[in-house]
Amino acid sequence: MRYPETIAIHIILMLIFIFTLIPLSWLFLASVDTAASPTAGIPTRVTMENFYGAFSERPLRWILNSLLIAVSTATLVTFLATMGAYPFSRMSFFGKYFLLYGFVFLRVIPVSTFILPVYLIFVKLKLLNTHLSVILTLSILGIPFSLLLLKGFYDTIPITFEEASWIDGCSKWKSIFCIVLPQCGPGLAVAWFMTFMFAWGEFLIPFILLRKMTLMPLSVGIFTTYGEHGVVNYGLLSSMSLLYAIPPILVYFFVQKHLVKGMVGYIKG
Amino acid sequence: MRENNKLIVSMLSPTLIFLIFFLIAVGWAIYASFTDIMLLGPTAKSPQFIGLRNYERLFKDPLFFNSLIKSVIYTASVVAGQCALGLFLAVLMSQKGVKIKSAVAVAVTLCWIIPDIVKVYTWGAFAHYEGTLNSILGLVGVSSVRWFSEKALAVCIIGNIWGGTAFSMILFLSALETIPPQIYEAANIDGCSSWQKFRYITLPLAAPVILVDLLLITIWTFGYFTFVFGLTGGGPGHATEIYPVFVYNEAFRLYKIGYGAAASFIMTAIVGMICIGYLILLRRLERV
Numbered sequence: 001m002r003y004p005e006t007i008a009i010h011i012i013l014m015l016i017f018i019f020t021l022i023p024l025s026w027l028f029l030a031s032v033d034t035a036a037s038p039t040a041g042i043p044t045r046v047t048m049e050n051f052y053g054a055f056s057e058r059p060l061r062w063i064l065n066s067l068l069i070a071v072s073t074a075t076l077v078t079f080l081a082t083m084g085a086y087p088f089s090r091m092s093f094f095g096k097y098f099l100l101y102g103f104v105f106l107r108v109i110p111v112s113t114f115i116l117p118v119y120l121i122f123v124k125l126k127l128l129n130t131h132l133s134v135i136l137t138l139s140i141l142g143i144p145f146s147l148l149l150l151k152g153f154y155d156t157i158p159i160t161f162e163e164a165s166w167i168d169g170c171s172k173w174k175s176i177f178c179i180v181l182p183q184c185g186p187g188l189a190v191a192w193f194m195t196f197m198f199a200w201g202e203f204l205i206p207f208i209l210l211r212k213m214t215l216m217p218l219s220v221g222i223f224t225t226y227g228e229h230g231v232v233n234y235g236l237l238s239s240m241s242l243l244y245a246i247p248p249i250l251v252y253f254f255v256q257k258h259l260v261k262g263m264v265g266y267i268k269g
Numbered sequence: 270m271r272e273n274n275k276l277i278v279s280m281l282s283p284t285l286i287f288l289i290f291f292l293i294a295v296g297w298a299i300y301a302s303f304t305d306i307m308l309l310g311p312t313a314k315s316p317q318f319i320g321l322r323n324y325e326r327l328f329k330d331p332l333f334f335n336s337l338i339k340s341v342i343y344t345a346s347v348v349a350g351q352c353a354l355g356l357f358l359a360v361l362m363s364q365k366g367v368k369i370k371s372a373v374a375v376a377v378t379l380c381w382i383i384p385d386i387v388k389v390y391t392w393g394a395f396a397h398y399e400g401t402l403n404s405i406l407g408l409v410g411v412s413s414v415r416w417f418s419e420k421a422l423a424v425c426i427i428g429n430i431w432g433g434t435a436f437s438m439i440l441f442l443s444a445l446e447t448i449p450p451q452i453y454e455a456a457n458i459d460g461c462s463s464w465q466k467f468r469y470i471t472l473p474l475a476a477p478v479i480l481v482d483l484l485l486i487t488i489w490t491f492g493y494f495t496f497v498f499g500l501t502g503g504g505p506g507h508a509t510e511i512y513p514v515f516v517y518n519e520a521f522r523l524y525k526i527g528y529g530a531a532a533s534f535i536m537t538a539i540v541g542m543i544c545i546g547y548l549i550l551l552r553r554l555e556r557v
Contacts, residue, residue: 005463009361010369013367016373017373021379023395023431026395027387027394038400084281086280091273105544108488109488109540110492110493112493112536113537116530117298117530139287201384203495245383245387248382248383
């Protein structure tokens with residue numbers, strides 16, 4: 001690589017680096033500034049007051065709602081996908097590929113195409129304004145990704161281990177619990193965390209299905225607070241947004257390695 | 270064999286129940302799209318079957334065409350921007366001797382990984398009249414612009430490129446790693462320029478991945494509701510009313526559920542067509 005070219009590359013990358021980080025650094029600065037405005041600036045007084053605000057009353061409620069929705073969705077989806085992926089990996093049955101492509105398709109189409117069907121059925125079932133409706137919907141949307149991911153993990157485990165255990169008199173279920181699952185611990189963790197991240201950040205589904213202030217997750221809460229009183233409290237909103245952004249960031253850097261692998265595998269499969 | 274079947278049924282049935290529930294919901298919505306059902310008012314309780322009237326009205330609705338045009342502009346710009354910038358970044362970062370690769374990767378990824386609504390809020394404040402964007406432009410001597418009333422669609426497009434490029438970048442980075450370095454060494458010996466290496470080695474070898482990336486981000490951007498809705502709500506007027514926002518407004522602001530359902534199925538059809546188009550392209554590319 002020639003020298004001037006390397007320098008030029010570094011300058012371009014630096015510019016992109018700075019440009020991408022400016023909005024985020026504003027968010028960070030505004031979250032510790034009680035007098036925050038959209039203009040970026042070093043706060044005159046650094047306080048944690050905004051964060052106290054975010055951990056009281058309504059915002060705290062929203063955080064707990066978000067946690068409840070995300071944790072239940074992730075657990076439910078991981079449970080279903082752990083079982084559902086096994087036949088796809090190990091056995092052949094009628095309609096296998098049809099179902100598999102169905103899942104790929106379901107994974108690809110955007111959430112906004114589903115809002116009306118989902119809304120109508122929950123109106124009929126009288127489940128509007130319940131967390132259950134949101135958890136069910138997010139689970140349906142989350143299953144395909146986890147199922148395909150776990151199928152990929154199962155595929156990497158040689159079936160000979162299970163065959164050996166069957167010969168030793170192990171039942172099918174027991175061989176799954178004792179042989180297969182312990183070997184794909186990372187897969188289960190990635191599936192759980194990815195679903196958690198998806199359910200934690202989702203805006204549209206809870207926005208449509210939950211219309212009560214006390215039931216909202218943080219995403220909808222931030223949205224409604226934004227236009228509420230005319231004067232926007234940028235400090236409080238920024239601290240709420242920052243708190244909201246931290247779990248996905250942590251999760252992402254935790255599962256990063258597996259994610260790229262999963263993404264590539266998912267494309268090739 | 271009997272035992273196997275039992276096992277398959279018991280393992281798959283919970284997931285299938287969810288799928289069937291979902292299919293019932295879709296079926297219900299298809300039925301609703303043939304009725305004049307409203308969220309409120311007299312037809313909320315006893316909707317009338319009106320056949321294809323909703324679809325007919327949709328194709329006469331200027332707002333429908335407006336939203337389609339906005340969606341095409343929005344999606345095309347965002348997809349072109351994200352894909353080009355992602356490829357550009359990935360190629361630059363995979364050059365030898367680049368020191369700040371991981372720092373840039375982390376920064377770009379951060380903007381992507383934060384929840385949608387945080388993106389909306391952060392970008393909204395950034396492009397606010399008193400926001401950072403205008404103060405930076407002020408330093409260069411450009412007077413402040415009311416972005417959200419004058420250039421709303423452009424702000425949404427650039428914001429989405431800012432928040433979404435990471436996906437393409439990560440994908441291309443891992444694709445570029447699979448290209449054997451010997452090819453580039455051979456090209457170096459032959460005296461190829463950087464552009465020639467990109468044009469005749471990187472581009473053809475990464476083409477299938479680029480196509481898959483285009484497929485995924487086209488579909489996602491076309492259906493990406495939260496960003497534009499959160500920033501502008503479709504306004505000012507209908508200037509940024511992309512298709513998902515149009516569906517939302519018809520169904521949940523104007524309470525025309527049946528009409529919205531019809532519009533929603535047109536959206537599914539469009540997404541399906543984009544899918545099929547790209548898959549045909551991909552097949553053809555792989556055969557060559």
